[in-house]
Every structure is written in structure tokens, then in C-alpha cells.
Amino acid sequence: MLRTHTCGELKLGDAGKQVTLAGWVQRTRDKGSVLWIDLRDRYGITQLIFEEGKTEKSLVDNARSVGREYVIQVEGTVVERLSKNDKMATGDIEIKVSALHVLNAAKLPPFTIEDDTDGGDELRMKYRYLDLRRNPVRESLQLRHKMAQQTRAYLDGQQFIEVETPVLIKSTPEGARDFVVPSRIHHGEFYALPQSPQTFKQLLMVSGFDRYYQIVKCFRDEDLRADRQPEFTQIDCEMAFITQEDILNTFEGLIRHLFKNVKGIDLPSVPRMRYDDAMALYGSDKPDTRFEMKFVEITSNTRGKNFPVFESAQLVVGINAKGCSEYSRKQLDELTEFVKRPQVGAKGLVYVQYRTDGTIKSSVDKFYSADDLKVWLEKFNAAPGDLLLILSGEEYQTRKQLNELRLLMGEKLGLRDKQKFSALWVMDFPLLEWNEETNRYHAMHHPFTSPKREDIALLDTDPGKVRANAYDMVINGTEVGGGSIRIHDRPTQQLMFTHLGFTEDEARKQFGFLMEAFEYGAPPHGGIAFGFDRLCSIFGGADSIRDFIAFPKNNAGRDVMIDTPSTISEEQLKELALKVPNPKA
Incomplete structure (x- = not known):
């Protein structure tokens, strides 16, 4: 040494x-x-x-x-x-x-190797091996290591077995885009990199491995943002001979174990919320429950006053920003401009100031009397000092817009503390969602999710009303895990494929191996997958997952350190029987 x-x-x-x-x-x-x-x-x-x-x-x-x-x-x-x-x-x-x-000896580094460096994101990613010498990045990777250790310790203690599944698999049309890998031996045929080990872990249940897990690399060829990378890591789990309640209890246990043993925090029991309630109260299926500010509907209290915006709206709904009644006109205009941004999409914002002296001032005084506004204030349980912020329009879009405004106000009021943690199970998702582009239903989670037994008949009459045996774990407004009870018999799986628009031949070609396996004694089973990178970033109090990955890609999906993706030689292309068009042609 x-x-x-x-x-x-x-x-x-x-x-x-x-x-x-x-x-x-x-x-x-x-x-x-x-x-x-x-x-x-x-x-x-x-x-x-x-x-x-x-x-x-x-x-x-x-x-x-x-x-x-x-x-x-x-x-x-x-x-x-x-x-x-x-x-x-x-x-x-x-x-x-x-x-x-x-x-x-060493050349002078292109940025200072200090906790607070002078290097920008792109420069530090180009010299990532230098960036990794800095304490904050090293500590992030040490946190990741500890998270992996404690995950294995908990699951080992619950009799799970870690099994590796293939990386070169079959491409499927559902979900995000696959990364495809051409075969040199079988010209014109391709492998795909797994978006998830979904079908393999179900086959392990058929095989009798009734408790499986894997901390596994997955791949999705999709647009990137702060909490996405083209390659990412999941804590992937499956259990057989269980009910949904068993899954929720087991993996709530995992999350509480991680908080206790990594952060030293005793996380309380995780509450549960139906998808419909989450959308009605927060406008999101992953609500940030570190703070209240729930939605209040006042549609029926706004009719008949000749205010065209509300009269024509399907929904009038708002939030109570407590303690904000003295916002200046400039601050209120900034909120209005925020909701009118293309990313949010609202046409405008109505406000009611319940000032600390007890007076009421609104942006719609011309249409609504003080008595009308008092009714609104009562519905919002407002007190002097509060500010009502109200949006209107088509129901689904308006709720999504108000969710963005709620999160902004939570940020402004210091209610989204990164050292405070609030976990939530969201349950009873719709099984299917309509896609306007393809003009058909798609699986909201994936095509192996079991419908609620009592809703199966609705598949033929009202598919959008069918609920799934699905559940998501949300922490601080971020979905960190999702799963479901799976279909485990061939007739139900074939029915699901039919309602997703697969012909019998297409279903057989893509998933015939799984349906055949179901005929050899498949047990009832279900599982969950946690986004490991996201979990690490939440535990580390960061907005981005990048610093919890040793060698991440940038926002364009490039590794600027090794300069990839890159071209390959003509000889390699010839071996693979591929032709790449000349971009200059």
C-alpha cells in the first residue's frame, strides 16, 4: 500500500x-x-x-x-x-x-475542485472524472451506495431473492420508445434494451420464485428533463400469492426502513388517496402533500352574475393562499402572467383579497357583490389576511393549471422544504386512457395491469371508467414508485390486449410466450418498481438526479465526456447490414 x-x-x-x-x-x-x-x-x-x-x-x-x-x-x-x-x-x-x-503531475483543472465550484454544468460533465472529486458529488454517490445497501438488507430480510434478467430483449410497441440493438448474426432483426424487466419478473412468479427483486438498469428513448435519463435504475420487485394490501404494507415498510436507516427519520404510516380524489383536491396524480392548499370548487356559486368567463366555464375552482392578502398589484400581475404562460395555459386569473382589516377586494368587483364574495370566502374557509386565487375553464385542464399555481405558491411561501418529507399512496387509477393521436385507448400503466374485478364488464361498455389494481408511491410531489396486481390468466390477458387494439396475431407475436406461461399454473401476483435515482435525489434534497449517477448524460442525451452517441465505421455498418443516410445529401 x-x-x-x-x-x-x-x-x-x-x-x-x-x-x-x-x-x-x-x-x-x-x-x-x-x-x-x-x-x-x-x-x-x-x-x-x-x-x-x-x-x-x-x-x-x-x-x-x-x-x-x-x-x-x-x-x-x-x-x-x-x-x-x-x-x-x-x-x-x-x-x-x-x-x-x-x-x-497534473494540468491545471478547467474548474476549481471545491464544494462551490466555478464550473458550469456542461463543463463539469465534460470533465466528470474531475467533478467526482468534489465533496458534494462524492457524498451523493455515497448516499446512493447506502440506499442500495439498505434496500438489499430490507428485502433480504423479507425473503426476497435477487435475480438478474436479460438486457437484450424483444421490442414492444407499448410505452416509451425502445433503444434497439441490431443483430450482426441475424440481419434485419433487432434486440431492444429493457424499459423494465416486467415480463421476466412475471415469468419468475410462474417459475415459483415468489419474492424477486433486482436493482436494475433500464432504458427509455424519450425526451429528457431533470429527473429523467436515457438509462436509469429501478428497484424492481414482484411477489406471488399476495393481495394488494400485502404489496402496500411490504413496500411502505421498505420506504420507512430507508428513511430510518439512511436519514435517521421515523416516517409515519403512509396515507392513501384515490386517484379521483387526488385529481379533485390537487389537480395531480402525484400531489405534494407537504402543505395543504386544497382545491375548492365554486362553480355553482358563480352562475347568473353575467361574468362571461365563469358563465361559460365547465369548472370554477381555486386555492386559498393563507397570509397573502396584502400582495401588491405587481405581485398579482406576476401570478396572472405565470398562469398565462404556454406551459400552464390558463387564459387569466381571478383573485379575492380578504384584507387584514376585514375589507374585501377582488378583480371581479364589477360582477360580484360583497355578499357574493363572502359566500366564496366561507367556502374556502378564509380568514382575514388570506388571498383566493381562482381559475376556470374545461375541467381537466383547469385542475392541471391550478396545480401549477398551487406548487408555485407553495414555493413562494416556503412550504416545500426539501428537508421535510411527506409520502402518499395514490390508488385506483384508471386502467386505460384515451389517446387523441392514435384514436384509441392505451394502458395507463402497462398492458399486464389487472382491472378491478367488479369493473371488468365495463371494458365493453365504458372502458374509460374501468379502474386498475394499481398504486403509486409519491414523496414530496414526485412519483418514486408504481406498480399493480397483474393479470395472471390467459383469457383476461387476451381480453386486455383486444381492448388495447391488438389483433390476436399481434398479441401472440409480441407476448405469446407470456400468455402460454399463464397456462402452466401462474399464481396471483403483483409488484412495484421504484425509481432508484429519483429516490436518491429526494433523500439528498436535490432537484436533479444527475449528481446521484456517476456518469450521467446531458439534456440532449449526450455523454459529452466520451462524446457519444457517435458514428460507427463503414465496416461495422456493413457487418450489421445497415445503411446510415448521409446528412449532407
Whole structure:
């Protein structure tokens, strides 16, 4: 070993020890008569000291020649520091150096390797191996490691078995776009990278492995954002001979175990909410329940007053922003501009100020009397000091728009604290959703989700009303996991494919292996998959999943460090029987 200790472990009790350390030069401070070097490794920083007259001159000269990020090895004695640093784990000691060896010189980094760096996102991603030296990124990956450890510990204790499933699989038309892999041996035929191990984990249930899990890499060729990457990791789980209640209890246990053992937080029992209630009260199937501000409908209380906007609206609904009644006209105009942004899509905003002196002022005083507005205030359970913010229009769109406004107000009022955690089960999703582009129903989750038994008859008469045996885990307004009880018999699975627009031949070609497996004694089963990267970012209090992935892609799906995706040689294309069109042609 090139070191006897790490740079984060030496304490005052080690004074007098002869040690060897190795690492990177964080910084140097030269006062003429004294030179200090901060030596860094994964475990921390230790200060080295070189003194004119006490340290050999050639050693001091050698120390002065090293620059930032040089890789060095030093030998010396642990001594007590005169000026201690209580912000460092090793701040009580320093190393009086007797030998220094440069193991590798380094160019000046393109950004500073500090907690608060001067490097932008793109630059740090290009030099990700340098970015990984910074404490915040290292700590994020250590958190990820601990999350994986504790996930395995909990599931092992619940008699789950970890099984690896294939990475080269069959492409399917449902869901997001697949990444496809051409076969060199079978020209014109392709593998796909898995969006999920869904069918394989169901086959494991048929095989008798009644409790399966895998921390598994998955792939989706879809548009990216802060919480998406083309390759991502799931905690993928399946159980047989269970009910929905068993699934919810088992995986609520997992989430509570992670909070307890990773964050030291005793998460309370996770409440449950029906999908319909989530949409009615929050306008979202993943509501942020760290704060209230529930929706209040006043459609019937706005009719007959000749206000065209409300008269023509399918829904009039609002929120009570408590303590905001004294917002200025400028602040109210900013909220109006926010809801009118194309990303939100509202045509305007109505407000009612219930001022602290008890007076009422609204943007619709011309149409509604003080008595009318008092009725609204009562419906919102408003008190002096509150501000009502009201939208109107088509029901579904208006609820979505109000959700965006609610989240904005939660942010403005400091109600979305990243160190506060609120978990929720959302249940009873619609089984199917209508797609205007394809003019047919698609599975809201996936085509293997079981419908509620009492709703199966509605598949023929009113498919949109069929509820699924599906459930999502939501934390702080982010969906972190989703699953369902699966179909486990061939006739029901064939019925589902029919209602999704598959012909019998198409269903057989895509999923014949699964339906045939169901004929060999498939047990009732269900499962869930958690977005591991998202869970890590929530535990780490971050908005983006990037820093919890060692080598992430950028917003365009590119790895700017290794410059990929990239072209391949003509010889490789010929082997694969592929032709790539010339973009200049």
C-alpha cells in the first residue's frame, strides 16, 4: 500500500505516529517561512506543514513545485496544530513532512475542485472524472451506495431473492420508445434494451420464485428533463400469492426502513388517496402533500352574475393562499402572467383579497357583490389576511393549471422544504386512457395491469371508467414508485390486449410466450418498481438526479465526456447490414 492511513482519519490521539499518506493536492498556502499543503483523498483532507530551517531545503523546494491536483505521497509525523480548524475532521493535527514523492503531475483543472465550484454544468460533465472529486458529488454517490445497501438488507430480510434478467430483449410497441440493438448474426432483426424487466419478473412468479427483486438498469428513448435519463435504475420487485394490501404494507415498510436507516427519520404510516380524489383536491396524480392548499370548487356559486368567463366555464375552482392578502398589484400581475404562460395555459386569473382589516377586494368587483364574495370566502374557509386565487375553464385542464399555481405558491411561501418529507399512496387509477393521436385507448400503466374485478364488464361498455389494481408511491410531489396486481390468466390477458387494439396475431407475436406461461399454473401476483435515482435525489434534497449517477448524460442525451452517441465505421455498418443516410445529401 502507498499509504498507512487515509486523509480523513488521523486525530489528536495519533500525535507522534509516523505515517504515510497519498492523495491529491487540494491547495497550497505559502507564507515564506512556512508552507502548507492540503492533501485530499476520498475520505477527507489532511494539512501538511513544511518549515524553513526545520524542513530540509530540497524538500521545501520540492513542495513548492507541486500544483493543484498533483498526486503525491508523503511521509511524516503527526503533530498537534497550533491553529486548529473545527470544520475539518482532521483539524486538530497536521503532518510534519519528512519525505515527498510526486506520483503524477497534473494540468491545471478547467474548474476549481471545491464544494462551490466555478464550473458550469456542461463543463463539469465534460470533465466528470474531475467533478467526482468534489465533496458534494462524492457524498451523493455515497448516499446512493447506502440506499442500495439498505434496500438489499430490507428485502433480504423479507425473503426476497435477487435475480438478474436479460438486457437484450424483444421490442414492444407499448410505452416509451425502445433503444434497439441490431443483430450482426441475424440481419434485419433487432434486440431492444429493457424499459423494465416486467415480463421476466412475471415469468419468475410462474417459475415459483415468489419474492424477486433486482436493482436494475433500464432504458427509455424519450425526451429528457431533470429527473429523467436515457438509462436509469429501478428497484424492481414482484411477489406471488399476495393481495394488494400485502404489496402496500411490504413496500411502505421498505420506504420507512430507508428513511430510518439512511436519514435517521421515523416516517409515519403512509396515507392513501384515490386517484379521483387526488385529481379533485390537487389537480395531480402525484400531489405534494407537504402543505395543504386544497382545491375548492365554486362553480355553482358563480352562475347568473353575467361574468362571461365563469358563465361559460365547465369548472370554477381555486386555492386559498393563507397570509397573502396584502400582495401588491405587481405581485398579482406576476401570478396572472405565470398562469398565462404556454406551459400552464390558463387564459387569466381571478383573485379575492380578504384584507387584514376585514375589507374585501377582488378583480371581479364589477360582477360580484360583497355578499357574493363572502359566500366564496366561507367556502374556502378564509380568514382575514388570506388571498383566493381562482381559475376556470374545461375541467381537466383547469385542475392541471391550478396545480401549477398551487406548487408555485407553495414555493413562494416556503412550504416545500426539501428537508421535510411527506409520502402518499395514490390508488385506483384508471386502467386505460384515451389517446387523441392514435384514436384509441392505451394502458395507463402497462398492458399486464389487472382491472378491478367488479369493473371488468365495463371494458365493453365504458372502458374509460374501468379502474386498475394499481398504486403509486409519491414523496414530496414526485412519483418514486408504481406498480399493480397483474393479470395472471390467459383469457383476461387476451381480453386486455383486444381492448388495447391488438389483433390476436399481434398479441401472440409480441407476448405469446407470456400468455402460454399463464397456462402452466401462474399464481396471483403483483409488484412495484421504484425509481432508484429519483429516490436518491429526494433523500439528498436535490432537484436533479444527475449528481446521484456517476456518469450521467446531458439534456440532449449526450455523454459529452466520451462524446457519444457517435458514428460507427463503414465496416461495422456493413457487418450489421445497415445503411446510415448521409446528412449532407
